[in-house]
Amino acid sequence: MDKAARSYTELKDNHHMSELCNLHQNAYDYVNVGGPHKWSLVHCPERRYRIMTTNVTECIILYLKFTRQLPILTLAGFIRNMLQMWFHDRHRATQSIRHQLTDATHFVILKHVDKCGYMIVNPVDWNIFSVKQS
Structure with missing residues (x-):
């Protein structure tokens, strides 16, 4: 399964x-x-944004597959360098983001903006809204 x-x-x-x-x-x-x-990754109709595959432990194990025979201090240094590289790359990638959403999500929202222009939105609570077509 x-x-x-x-x-x-x-x-x-x-x-x-x-x-x-x-x-x-x-x-x-x-x-x-x-x-x-x-429950199936291949049959999921939505993007899971790598939920099942971005487990940090799985990523680290994948990278350490070829380093298992190294001495413990060398292995620790390799892990430190690897994590520093990951954090640096992710930080650099976030610096180029122009929106609070991912680019793919922002594009989906922009595709539906025209439809939203014909709606009236009234707040019911701080996180609940009533939406009516005008």
Whole structure:
């Protein structure tokens, strides 16, 4: 199930799901009740913004795959340099952001601005609004 959930291609997802079906039919039926779009990376209709793949531990393990035989102090220095590079790159990337939203999200909002011009928005509470078409 976990392998199917983390598959990046439908071919691999189908392979893992057929294995699950062969191993335990009830488990296969159970995970498909709500639909794979709720738990499967490849079938998700929305961008997950790498929620399942940006776990810091997974990223570090990936980078340390080839450094496992290093002495502990060398390994610690490698990890420190790697994290410094990551933080610097992310900081530099955020300096170029022109909006509070990501560029992709900002573009989606701009596509719908024309529709919003014909709406009347009245606040109900500090985070609840009543929206009516004018």
